[in-house]
Amino acid sequence: MEEVKEHKAHAKTPKKGVVIAIKGLKKSFGKKEVLKDINLEVHSGENVVVLGKSGEGKSVTIQCIVGMLVPDGGSLKVFGDEVADMNAEELKQLRMKIGFLFQSGALYDSMTVRENLEFPLTRVLKLKDEHEIQERINEVLDGVGLLDSVDKLPSDLSGGMRKRIGLARTLIIKPEIMLYDEPTTGLDPITSREISELILSMQKKYKTTSIIITHDMECARITADRIVIMNDGKYIAEGTFEALQKSKDQIVKEFFKDIS
Numbered sequence: 001m002e003e004v005k006e007h008k009a010h011a012k013t014p015k016k017g018v019v020i021a022i023k024g025l026k027k028s029f030g031k032k033e034v035l036k037d038i039n040l041e042v043h044s045g046e047n048v049v050v051l052g053k054s055g056e057g058k059s060v061t062i063q064c065i066v067g068m069l070v071p072d073g074g075s076l077k078v079f080g081d082e083v084a085d086m087n088a089e090e091l092k093q094l095r096m097k098i099g100f101l102f103q104s105g106a107l108y109d110s111m112t113v114r115e116n117l118e119f120p121l122t123r124v125l126k127l128k129d130e131h132e133i134q135e136r137i138n139e140v141l142d143g144v145g146l147l148d149s150v151d152k153l154p155s156d157l158s159g160g161m162r163k164r165i166g167l168a169r170t171l172i173i174k175p176e177i178m179l180y181d182e183p184t185t186g187l188d189p190i191t192s193r194e195i196s197e198l199i200l201s202m203q204k205k206y207k208t209t210s211i212i213i214t215h216d217m218e219c220a221r222i223t224a225d226r227i228v229i230m231n232d233g234k235y236i237a238e239g240t241f242e243a244l245q246k247s248k249d250q251i252v253k254e255f256f257k258d259i260s
C-alpha cells in the first residue's frame with residue numbers, strides 16, 4: 001500500500017486503541033474474487049473513509065464487519081474478537097455496539113418519526129422506561145436538528161430529512177462503531193454537506209469510531225481523519241485528504257481530479 005507519510009504526523013486523530021483490525025481479508029462469490037487482500041486498522045474515535053469504484057466490494061467489507069457475510073480467509077477482529085468465530089449470541093451483542101446506516105437505509109413508512117426511533121430502543125435495547133425512551137428520542141432528534149418532526153410520517157419529509165432521521169435511528173442506540181454506506185448518495189450538494197457535517201459532529205459528540213463509504217469527495221473531505229482507497233480487491237493507498245490529493249499515483253489521482 002502506498003502510504004502518504006508526510007501528512008501522517010499531522011493526522012487529526014492521534015493513534016489510540018485498535019477497534020477494527022482487518023488482515024488479509026478475502027471474499028469471493030462463485031468465481032468472482034471481490035476482496036483479495038484487505039488490510040485495515042481503525043482506531044478508537046477515528047473516522048476512516050473508504051473510496052473505491054462501484055462494485056469494488058466496499059459494501060461487502062462492511063457486511064463482513066457486522067457478520068452478515070462470512071469471509072473466505074484472513075482475519076477480521078472487532079474489539080479484539082474474531083467476528084467469524086462468534087456464535088449467534090455474540091454476534092447479537094456485537095451488533096448492539098454497531099450502528100449501520102445501510103446504503104438503501106429506509107424508514108418504516110407507516111410509522112411516525114417517533115415510532116421509527118422507538119423501534120431500536122424497545123426491540124434492540126429492550127428499554128422499558130418510557131421516560132428514558134422519550135428523552136433519548138428528543139436528544140437524538142435535537143442532534144440532527146429535527147425535533148419538530150417527531151410526529152410526522154416519513155412521507156411528509158424531504159429526502160435530506162429522511163436521511164437525518166435514518167441517521168438518528170442508527171445513533172439512538174449510542175453505538176461505539178458507526179458504519180456509513182454511502183450516506184450522501186442521492187442528495188443535493190447542500191444537503192450532502194449538511195449530512196457530512198452531521199457525521200462529523202456525531203463523531204465529536206459520541207466519540208464513535210466510524211467507517212464511511214462514499215463516492216462523494218466533499219463528504220470525504222469533511223468527515224475523514226484518514227482515507228483508504230480500494231482498487232482491485234485491495235487498499236492501495238492511505239493518508240489524509242490533503243496528502244492523497246498530492247499523490248502522484250494514477251489511480252489515486254483519478255479520485256481527486258475534479259477537486260479544486
Ligand SMILES: Nc1ncnc2c1ncn2[C@@H]1O[C@H](COP(=O)(O)OP(=O)(O)OP(=O)(O)O)[C@@H](O)[C@H]1O
Pocket residue numbers: 029034052053054055056057058059060061103
Ligand atoms: N451477497 C452477494 N452474493 C453475490 N455477489 C455479491 C453479494 N454481495 C455483493 N456481491 C458482489 O460483490 C461485488 C462487490 O459488491 P459491493 O456491493 O461490495 O460493491 P461496492 O463497492 O459497495 O459498490 P457500490 O459503490 O456500487 O455500492 C459486486 O460484484 C457484487 O455483485
Ligand SMILES: [Mg+2]
Pocket residue numbers: 058059060103181
Ligand atoms: Mg456499496
